[in-house]
Amino acid sequence: MIELPPLREVIARHGLSASKALGQNFLFDEQLLARIAAIPGDLGGVQVLEIGPGPGGLTRALLRAGADVTAIEMDRRCLPALRELETAFPGRLRVLEGDATRIDAGITGPFHVVANLPYNVGTALLVGWLGGEAWPPQWASLTLMFQQEVAERIVAAAGSSAYGRLAVLAQWRSHARLAMKVHRSAFTPPPKVMSAVVHITPAAMPEGVSARALERITEAAFGQRRKMLRQSLKSVPGALPALDSLGIDPQRRAETLSVAEFVAIARALR
Structure with missing residues:
Protein backbone atom coordinates (compact mmCIF):
# COMPACT_ATOMS: atom_id res chain seq x y z
CA MET A 1 0.00 0.00 0.00
CA ALA A 203 -32.32 -3.52 -13.27
CA ALA A 204 -34.36 -4.44 -16.35
CA MET A 205 -36.51 -1.59 -17.62
CA PRO A 206 -40.24 -2.44 -17.80
CA GLU A 207 -41.42 -2.68 -21.40
CA GLY A 208 -43.69 -0.06 -22.92
CA VAL A 209 -42.94 2.61 -20.33
CA SER A 210 -41.62 6.11 -20.97
CA ALA A 211 -39.34 7.50 -18.28
CA ARG A 212 -40.75 10.95 -19.00
CA ALA A 213 -44.33 9.72 -18.52
CA LEU A 214 -43.41 8.19 -15.17
CA GLU A 215 -41.68 11.42 -14.11
CA ARG A 216 -44.80 13.44 -15.01
CA ILE A 217 -47.09 11.10 -13.10
CA THR A 218 -44.97 11.01 -9.96
CA GLU A 219 -44.36 14.75 -10.04
CA ALA A 220 -48.10 15.45 -10.18
CA ALA A 221 -49.10 12.74 -7.69
CA PHE A 222 -46.56 13.59 -5.01
CA GLY A 223 -46.68 17.33 -5.68
CA GLN A 224 -50.06 17.20 -3.95
CA ARG A 225 -49.52 14.06 -1.91
CA ARG A 226 -52.22 14.86 0.66
CA LYS A 227 -54.87 14.99 -2.05
CA MET A 228 -56.65 12.07 -3.66
CA LEU A 229 -55.38 10.92 -7.05
CA ARG A 230 -58.51 12.19 -8.77
CA GLN A 231 -57.44 15.68 -7.74
CA SER A 232 -53.63 15.47 -8.00
CA LEU A 233 -53.63 13.75 -11.41
CA LYS A 234 -56.36 15.70 -13.15
CA SER A 235 -53.74 17.98 -14.75
CA VAL A 236 -52.12 14.99 -16.52
CA PRO A 237 -53.95 14.19 -19.78
CA GLY A 238 -55.25 10.63 -19.78
CA ALA A 239 -54.27 9.89 -16.18
CA LEU A 240 -57.78 9.55 -14.74
CA PRO A 241 -59.01 7.24 -17.52
CA ALA A 242 -55.82 5.22 -16.96
CA LEU A 243 -56.71 4.78 -13.29
CA ASP A 244 -60.17 3.57 -14.30
CA SER A 245 -58.82 1.10 -16.87
CA LEU A 246 -56.39 -0.31 -14.31
CA GLY A 247 -58.96 -0.56 -11.52
CA ILE A 248 -57.05 1.86 -9.29
CA ASP A 249 -59.36 3.72 -6.90
CA PRO A 250 -59.02 7.48 -7.66
CA GLN A 251 -59.74 8.19 -3.98
CA ARG A 252 -56.39 6.70 -3.00
CA ARG A 253 -53.41 8.93 -2.25
CA ALA A 254 -50.04 8.77 -3.97
CA GLU A 255 -48.14 7.20 -1.08
CA THR A 256 -50.42 4.13 -1.15
CA LEU A 257 -49.53 3.20 -4.74
CA SER A 258 -46.76 0.68 -5.29
CA VAL A 259 -43.93 1.28 -7.74
CA ALA A 260 -45.54 -1.32 -10.03
CA GLU A 261 -48.83 0.62 -10.02
CA PHE A 262 -47.06 3.85 -11.00
CA VAL A 263 -45.34 1.94 -13.80
CA ALA A 264 -48.70 0.58 -14.97
CA ILE A 265 -50.19 4.10 -15.09
CA ALA A 266 -47.22 5.38 -17.09
CA ARG A 267 -47.57 2.44 -19.50
CA ALA A 268 -51.29 3.13 -19.94
CA LEU A 269 -50.57 6.79 -20.77
CA ARG A 270 -48.23 5.76 -23.54
Whole structure:
Protein backbone atom coordinates (compact mmCIF):
# COMPACT_ATOMS: atom_id res chain seq x y z
CA MET A 1 0.00 0.00 0.00
CA ILE A 2 1.26 3.46 -0.91
CA GLU A 3 2.06 5.44 2.23
CA LEU A 4 0.29 8.79 2.37
CA PRO A 5 0.30 11.51 5.03
CA PRO A 6 -2.73 11.57 7.34
CA LEU A 7 -5.70 13.49 5.94
CA ARG A 8 -5.68 15.93 8.85
CA GLU A 9 -2.06 16.78 8.04
CA VAL A 10 -2.91 17.35 4.35
CA ILE A 11 -5.82 19.63 5.24
CA ALA A 12 -3.76 21.61 7.75
CA ARG A 13 -0.86 21.99 5.31
CA HIS A 14 -3.14 23.39 2.61
CA GLY A 15 -5.12 25.53 5.03
CA LEU A 16 -8.41 23.89 4.10
CA SER A 17 -11.70 24.20 5.93
CA ALA A 18 -15.11 22.81 4.98
CA SER A 19 -17.25 25.31 3.09
CA LYS A 20 -20.87 25.53 4.25
CA ALA A 21 -21.80 27.24 0.96
CA LEU A 22 -20.56 24.17 -0.96
CA GLY A 23 -22.21 21.71 1.42
CA GLN A 24 -18.84 20.26 2.46
CA ASN A 25 -18.16 17.98 5.43
CA PHE A 26 -14.81 16.17 5.51
CA LEU A 27 -14.33 12.52 6.50
CA PHE A 28 -10.99 11.60 8.12
CA ASP A 29 -11.58 8.00 9.25
CA GLU A 30 -9.63 5.98 6.67
CA GLN A 31 -11.15 2.66 7.79
CA LEU A 32 -14.62 4.09 7.24
CA LEU A 33 -13.60 5.46 3.84
CA ALA A 34 -12.21 2.05 2.87
CA ARG A 35 -15.54 0.45 3.81
CA ILE A 36 -17.40 2.89 1.57
CA ALA A 37 -14.99 2.20 -1.31
CA ALA A 38 -15.63 -1.55 -0.89
CA ILE A 39 -19.42 -1.30 -1.31
CA PRO A 40 -19.44 -1.52 -5.14
CA GLY A 41 -17.28 -4.66 -5.05
CA ASP A 42 -13.89 -5.27 -6.66
CA LEU A 43 -12.67 -1.98 -8.18
CA GLY A 44 -9.38 -3.30 -9.54
CA GLY A 45 -8.82 -1.64 -12.91
CA VAL A 46 -12.37 -0.27 -12.91
CA GLN A 47 -13.37 3.29 -13.83
CA VAL A 48 -14.90 5.32 -11.02
CA LEU A 49 -16.46 8.77 -11.12
CA GLU A 50 -16.25 10.74 -7.89
CA ILE A 51 -18.13 14.00 -7.32
CA GLY A 52 -16.88 16.56 -4.82
CA PRO A 53 -13.75 14.77 -3.58
CA GLY A 54 -12.68 17.75 -1.46
CA PRO A 55 -9.19 17.09 -0.08
CA GLY A 56 -9.31 13.49 -1.35
CA GLY A 57 -10.23 11.27 1.58
CA LEU A 58 -12.52 8.95 -0.35
CA THR A 59 -10.37 9.42 -3.45
CA ARG A 60 -7.36 7.80 -1.80
CA ALA A 61 -9.54 4.92 -0.59
CA LEU A 62 -10.79 4.33 -4.15
CA LEU A 63 -7.26 4.50 -5.56
CA ARG A 64 -6.00 2.07 -2.94
CA ALA A 65 -8.84 -0.26 -3.95
CA GLY A 66 -7.39 -0.30 -7.47
CA ALA A 67 -9.82 2.05 -9.21
CA ASP A 68 -8.99 4.48 -11.98
CA VAL A 69 -10.68 7.65 -10.74
CA THR A 70 -12.08 10.70 -12.48
CA ALA A 71 -12.85 13.31 -9.82
CA ILE A 72 -14.86 16.49 -10.38
CA GLU A 73 -14.21 19.27 -7.88
CA MET A 74 -15.43 22.86 -8.06
CA ASP A 75 -13.57 24.11 -4.95
CA ARG A 76 -10.19 25.12 -6.34
CA ARG A 77 -8.77 25.33 -2.79
CA CYS A 78 -8.79 21.50 -2.80
CA LEU A 79 -6.99 21.06 -6.12
CA PRO A 80 -3.40 21.15 -4.74
CA ALA A 81 -4.21 18.30 -2.32
CA LEU A 82 -5.74 16.29 -5.19
CA ARG A 83 -2.69 16.97 -7.38
CA GLU A 84 -0.58 15.29 -4.71
CA LEU A 85 -2.70 12.15 -5.13
CA GLU A 86 -2.22 12.35 -8.91
CA THR A 87 1.52 12.22 -8.26
CA ALA A 88 1.23 9.37 -5.75
CA PHE A 89 -0.90 7.28 -8.15
CA PRO A 90 0.52 8.03 -11.62
CA GLY A 91 -2.01 7.66 -14.43
CA ARG A 92 -4.76 6.55 -12.04
CA LEU A 93 -6.39 9.87 -11.13
CA ARG A 94 -7.81 12.57 -13.38
CA VAL A 95 -9.05 15.74 -11.69
CA LEU A 96 -11.53 18.03 -13.42
CA GLU A 97 -12.34 21.45 -12.03
CA GLY A 98 -15.96 22.48 -12.40
CA ASP A 99 -19.61 22.02 -11.44
CA ALA A 100 -20.62 18.36 -11.66
CA THR A 101 -24.15 19.33 -12.71
CA ARG A 102 -22.74 21.05 -15.81
CA ILE A 103 -19.42 19.43 -16.71
CA ASP A 104 -19.02 16.35 -18.89
CA ALA A 105 -16.71 13.88 -17.18
CA GLY A 106 -15.84 12.34 -20.54
CA ILE A 107 -16.21 8.76 -19.28
CA THR A 108 -17.80 6.05 -21.38
CA GLY A 109 -19.29 3.13 -19.53
CA PRO A 110 -19.29 0.99 -17.71
CA PHE A 111 -18.18 2.98 -14.67
CA HIS A 112 -19.13 3.20 -11.01
CA VAL A 113 -20.11 6.42 -9.29
CA VAL A 114 -18.85 6.66 -5.70
CA ALA A 115 -19.25 9.94 -3.85
CA ASN A 116 -19.77 11.69 -0.56
CA LEU A 117 -22.09 14.09 -2.33
CA PRO A 118 -22.27 17.76 -1.37
CA TYR A 119 -25.64 18.08 0.36
CA ASN A 120 -26.77 20.96 -1.82
CA VAL A 121 -26.57 19.11 -5.17
CA GLY A 122 -26.89 15.44 -4.22
CA THR A 123 -30.56 14.91 -5.06
CA ALA A 124 -30.34 16.77 -8.37
CA LEU A 125 -27.38 14.63 -9.46
CA LEU A 126 -29.18 11.42 -8.45
CA VAL A 127 -32.32 12.31 -10.41
CA GLY A 128 -30.13 13.03 -13.43
CA TRP A 129 -28.42 9.62 -13.21
CA LEU A 130 -31.76 7.84 -12.81
CA GLY A 131 -33.53 9.68 -15.61
CA GLY A 132 -33.62 9.52 -19.38
CA GLU A 133 -35.06 7.06 -21.86
CA ALA A 134 -31.77 5.27 -22.62
CA TRP A 135 -31.40 2.17 -20.42
CA PRO A 136 -29.35 0.45 -19.12
CA PRO A 137 -27.23 3.47 -18.19
CA GLN A 138 -23.50 3.79 -18.64
CA TRP A 139 -22.99 3.63 -14.88
CA ALA A 140 -22.72 0.15 -13.37
CA SER A 141 -23.61 1.27 -9.84
CA LEU A 142 -24.13 4.36 -7.70
CA THR A 143 -22.65 4.40 -4.20
CA LEU A 144 -23.71 7.72 -2.74
CA MET A 145 -23.71 9.33 0.67
CA PHE A 146 -26.69 11.50 1.56
CA GLN A 147 -28.33 12.92 4.61
CA GLN A 148 -29.98 9.89 6.22
CA GLU A 149 -33.44 11.38 5.66
CA VAL A 150 -32.78 11.58 1.89
CA ALA A 151 -31.29 8.07 1.84
CA GLU A 152 -34.41 6.69 3.51
CA ARG A 153 -36.58 8.41 0.91
CA ILE A 154 -34.65 6.64 -1.87
CA VAL A 155 -35.16 3.13 -0.46
CA ALA A 156 -38.61 3.67 1.09
CA ALA A 157 -41.46 1.21 0.57
CA ALA A 158 -44.96 2.22 -0.48
CA GLY A 159 -47.13 3.29 2.45
CA SER A 160 -44.25 4.59 4.56
CA SER A 161 -43.91 8.25 5.46
CA ALA A 162 -40.62 8.50 3.52
CA TYR A 163 -42.11 7.04 0.32
CA GLY A 164 -42.38 9.50 -2.53
CA ARG A 165 -41.25 10.46 -6.01
CA LEU A 166 -37.58 9.76 -5.27
CA ALA A 167 -38.35 6.17 -4.22
CA VAL A 168 -40.32 5.47 -7.41
CA LEU A 169 -37.63 6.96 -9.66
CA ALA A 170 -34.93 4.95 -7.86
CA GLN A 171 -36.79 1.65 -7.79
CA TRP A 172 -38.79 1.29 -11.01
CA ARG A 173 -35.78 0.08 -13.02
CA SER A 174 -33.05 -0.13 -10.36
CA HIS A 175 -32.32 -1.93 -7.11
CA ALA A 176 -31.69 0.49 -4.23
CA ARG A 177 -30.52 -0.45 -0.75
CA LEU A 178 -29.24 1.31 2.34
CA ALA A 179 -25.64 0.09 2.52
CA MET A 180 -24.49 1.73 5.74
CA LYS A 181 -25.21 4.56 8.16
CA VAL A 182 -22.58 7.13 9.10
CA HIS A 183 -22.74 8.98 12.40
CA ARG A 184 -22.52 12.76 12.26
CA SER A 185 -19.47 12.64 14.57
CA ALA A 186 -17.43 11.01 11.78
CA PHE A 187 -17.36 14.32 9.89
CA THR A 188 -15.44 17.55 10.34
CA PRO A 189 -17.31 19.74 11.01
CA PRO A 190 -20.11 17.47 12.24
CA PRO A 191 -23.32 18.13 10.28
CA LYS A 192 -26.57 18.60 12.17
CA VAL A 193 -27.98 15.36 10.78
CA MET A 194 -26.96 11.73 10.37
CA SER A 195 -25.79 10.42 7.01
CA ALA A 196 -26.18 7.15 5.12
CA VAL A 197 -24.75 5.48 2.03
CA VAL A 198 -27.14 4.19 -0.64
CA HIS A 199 -26.10 1.60 -3.24
CA ILE A 200 -28.06 1.47 -6.50
CA THR A 201 -27.64 -0.95 -9.40
CA PRO A 202 -29.56 -0.96 -12.71
CA ALA A 203 -32.32 -3.52 -13.27
CA ALA A 204 -34.36 -4.44 -16.35
CA MET A 205 -36.51 -1.59 -17.62
CA PRO A 206 -40.24 -2.44 -17.80
CA GLU A 207 -41.42 -2.68 -21.40
CA GLY A 208 -43.69 -0.06 -22.92
CA VAL A 209 -42.94 2.61 -20.33
CA SER A 210 -41.62 6.11 -20.97
CA ALA A 211 -39.34 7.50 -18.28
CA ARG A 212 -40.75 10.95 -19.00
CA ALA A 213 -44.33 9.72 -18.52
CA LEU A 214 -43.41 8.19 -15.17
CA GLU A 215 -41.68 11.42 -14.11
CA ARG A 216 -44.80 13.44 -15.01
CA ILE A 217 -47.09 11.10 -13.10
CA THR A 218 -44.97 11.01 -9.96
CA GLU A 219 -44.36 14.75 -10.04
CA ALA A 220 -48.10 15.45 -10.18
CA ALA A 221 -49.10 12.74 -7.69
CA PHE A 222 -46.56 13.59 -5.01
CA GLY A 223 -46.68 17.33 -5.68
CA GLN A 224 -50.06 17.20 -3.95
CA ARG A 225 -49.52 14.06 -1.91
CA ARG A 226 -52.22 14.86 0.66
CA LYS A 227 -54.87 14.99 -2.05
CA MET A 228 -56.65 12.07 -3.66
CA LEU A 229 -55.38 10.92 -7.05
CA ARG A 230 -58.51 12.19 -8.77
CA GLN A 231 -57.44 15.68 -7.74
CA SER A 232 -53.63 15.47 -8.00
CA LEU A 233 -53.63 13.75 -11.41
CA LYS A 234 -56.36 15.70 -13.15
CA SER A 235 -53.74 17.98 -14.75
CA VAL A 236 -52.12 14.99 -16.52
CA PRO A 237 -53.95 14.19 -19.78
CA GLY A 238 -55.25 10.63 -19.78
CA ALA A 239 -54.27 9.89 -16.18
CA LEU A 240 -57.78 9.55 -14.74
CA PRO A 241 -59.01 7.24 -17.52
CA ALA A 242 -55.82 5.22 -16.96
CA LEU A 243 -56.71 4.78 -13.29
CA ASP A 244 -60.17 3.57 -14.30
CA SER A 245 -58.82 1.10 -16.87
CA LEU A 246 -56.39 -0.31 -14.31
CA GLY A 247 -58.96 -0.56 -11.52
CA ILE A 248 -57.05 1.86 -9.29
CA ASP A 249 -59.36 3.72 -6.90
CA PRO A 250 -59.02 7.48 -7.66
CA GLN A 251 -59.74 8.19 -3.98
CA ARG A 252 -56.39 6.70 -3.00
CA ARG A 253 -53.41 8.93 -2.25
CA ALA A 254 -50.04 8.77 -3.97
CA GLU A 255 -48.14 7.20 -1.08
CA THR A 256 -50.42 4.13 -1.15
CA LEU A 257 -49.53 3.20 -4.74
CA SER A 258 -46.76 0.68 -5.29
CA VAL A 259 -43.93 1.28 -7.74
CA ALA A 260 -45.54 -1.32 -10.03
CA GLU A 261 -48.83 0.62 -10.02
CA PHE A 262 -47.06 3.85 -11.00
CA VAL A 263 -45.34 1.94 -13.80
CA ALA A 264 -48.70 0.58 -14.97
CA ILE A 265 -50.19 4.10 -15.09
CA ALA A 266 -47.22 5.38 -17.09
CA ARG A 267 -47.57 2.44 -19.50
CA ALA A 268 -51.29 3.13 -19.94
CA LEU A 269 -50.57 6.79 -20.77
CA ARG A 270 -48.23 5.76 -23.54
